Amino acid sequence: MASISRRRTTFALAAILFFYESCVAEIPPNYSFMHEATEAPKISFYDYIIIGGGTAGIPLATTLSANYNVLLLERGGSPYGNPNITNVNNFGSYFADTSPTSPSQQFISEGVVNSRARVLGGGTSINAGFYSRGESKFNEEARLTDANLVDESYKWTERAIVYRPVVQKWQSALRAALVEAGVEPDNGFSYDHIVGTKVGGTLFDANGTRHSAADLLQYANPKLLSVLLHATVHKILFKTEGVSGPLAYGVVFADSLGRKCIAYLKGGKKDEIILSAGALGSPQLLMLSGIGPKEQLDALKIRVVLPQPLVGKGMADNPLNTIFVPSPIAVEASIIQVVGITRYGSYIEESSGTNFIRANLSSYQGFSPQMGGFIFEKISGPLSKGELKIKNLDPTDNPLVTFNYFKEPIDLQKCVIAVQTILRAVESKAFSNYKYANMTIKDILDLNVKLQLNMRTHANTSSSLEQYCKDTVRTMWHYHGGCRIGEVVDNEYKVLGVGTLRVIDGSTILNSPGTNPQASVLMLGRYMGVTILGQRIAYDNSK
Structure with missing residues (x-):
């Protein structure tokens, strides 16, 4: 009966959030809570720190900001005002842009040219926009047990940024x-x-204008959310003394000028750092922070916080x-x-x-x-799997990836x-x-x-x-794995053996969901945001 009550509470919370969000005015040209990382204080404190303003990170930050103070760190810039991103006729023009400011960071695996998003909105800002929900198998693999919340989380995205295309x-x-x-x-x-x-659906409206995950920030509580652009996280900080296991308590990030800042958790029992940097970024940052295969960490003289041989394993690209x-x-x-x-x-x-x-x-x-x-x-799948390895200590550099096509x-x-x-x-x-x-x-x-x-x-x-x-063979840009659920994270996406740290993004996926994963990853971010928020509110009310 308790589990049924929790599900009802979670679904009711989602309904309340929708009522609040449906009253939000049309998206403004500039978010009051969005700033360049150069404006960030050297030291700051938050209830939640989310690394990666992409397909999962934005729904998470938006949802959690309803009641708690959230910092969202994005290594790229804003998608707004860039016609290469927003205009459908310019789709893909950025894939050939190898400059450090490109919204698409190129990497090569086995002779196949690939791209990694580097912009607010993540893959939703540079992809082909096709929107189709994943098959039911994905919900089982992702340990999403509340069917009502899954459906409502999909609809939350669809109401805001998904359109029916005009088929010619x-x-x-x-x-x-x-x-x-x-x-x-x-x-x-x-x-x-x-x-x-x-x-299927599309992120491009009738005028050919893209609506990415960044548009979902219109639903955020502007008083409790801070979004920093061109904020590159170098490592997650862990407390290891006097605790039963490593405890994440802060992150070190650099702005576009190289100035480093530290963001700390406030210290509440339910405060958390959530890694949503994608299939390449999340395993890379875990390793740079000392969680990963010991031989790789030792080779680069990274202090081992927790040896975890499965970080970076199970990488796949459709x-x-x-x-x-x-x-x-x-x-x-x-x-x-x-x-x-x-x-x-x-x-x-x-x-x-x-x-x-x-x-x-x-x-x-x-x-x-x-x-x-x-x-x-x-x-579908695929069954072929590869591996991700870090080659240096530079978080702006691409890791080495093989997909074994x-x-x-x-x-x-x-x-x-x-x-x-x-x-x-x-x-x-x-x-x-x-x-x-x-x-x-x-x-x-x-x-x-x-x-x-x-x-x-x-x-x-x-x-x-x-x-x-x-x-x-080419890429479908649907790479996933590296922090797979059941191997690196548990059923609640908490990093195994580590406190106050979760990974919620495509790196946790076992198989790419359906035709295109963005719908499912957007849903995952919202689903877990509502779930975490409901658990946190219940905990705070019980004190």
Whole structure:
């Protein structure tokens, strides 16, 4: 009965928070609580310190600020006022920007060029915007037991930043082609994860303007939240003497000029530091702070706070394989709106005519960017796993990451079946207006092998679909792992063996949820924010 009462209390709290938040005015151009880290005091104190203003960190900070003093530290800048981020037609332009101020920090794994968000809003500020809830399996793996709170946490995001896209001719043709190719039924428009073909949500509104997780800060309590930009956390501070286990009590961070500051927890029994720096940032910061594989820490002379060999393990990235299909007629500019959710564990999506397409075709002079589009697939899971290691003490540098793309044969087989499905869709009657009649499937595959999409070396012709998958593998930017639940954190996302420290973000995920993880990670941040807030209020009221 006590557990039922707690669930009712948590759901009631979520309802009260929604009532308060629904009264908040339209998002202002500048948040009063958001400042450059150069304005931060040298020493400050908070109930909660959240590291990472991304997909999970923002919902967490926004929710906890309803009753408690929260500091949110973001290593990047603001997404607002940057048309490369906010305008749909400029999607992807930042991936080639290697400057230290770019919202996208490039790294390479096994010859595949990847990107790590470095901006308020995290991945939601630089991704393709497609929004689709994860399958129910994710809720089980993530230990989210309150189905009502899961649903309400999804809806909290959807009310604020998710839109129904306007599907035009090219995307409509592909939608019909996928159904004709066997990805059925046609499920229409839905946020839910349903086998078949559907139209999903998008973070871009009818004007083509992006609405990232940063927009959720409109729901924050401005009196209790502080957001610092260009605040790079160097390490978490731990008390180890006189306690049963390491106890996190503060963080050291630097501003854009290199000046270091310290933010401390106030010292309340329920005060916490929450690490939400993403699949690369969270395991990296744990290691830099002395929690991780002992041999790595010793090699860099980092004081070992807690030897934890599983930090950085289980890293995964869902491999992406694309097929550019030249078209005899012009196609409209669009990014992901339609998805085919197959029964065999692959997801088929699309993009056409944007500046990102133009950049991807820069090495091939045969076709105009407006004369075709990319159809691509992502495999579920994946089963193939890799590892993250730190190479130095610099938190601004990327760690070394291997994902071991297609190491597991099942992953490769899923790719082959998905490519076969795409090729059936390309040859379907529904898609016939957008394919040259005299262009064979081998012509299309050979064309795609020649496109310079990554740094992997291979032959310039397609020999088999297995080899095609290996030669043309790219990233879906859906990397996860490194602080996996049940291995590094417990069922409440508390770091095992450590007090007052949690990790809540994509690094805890066992398998990427559904077609795109952002919906589930946004939900996770809100869900855990409401859960922690409810527990804290109950504790404070019991004293």
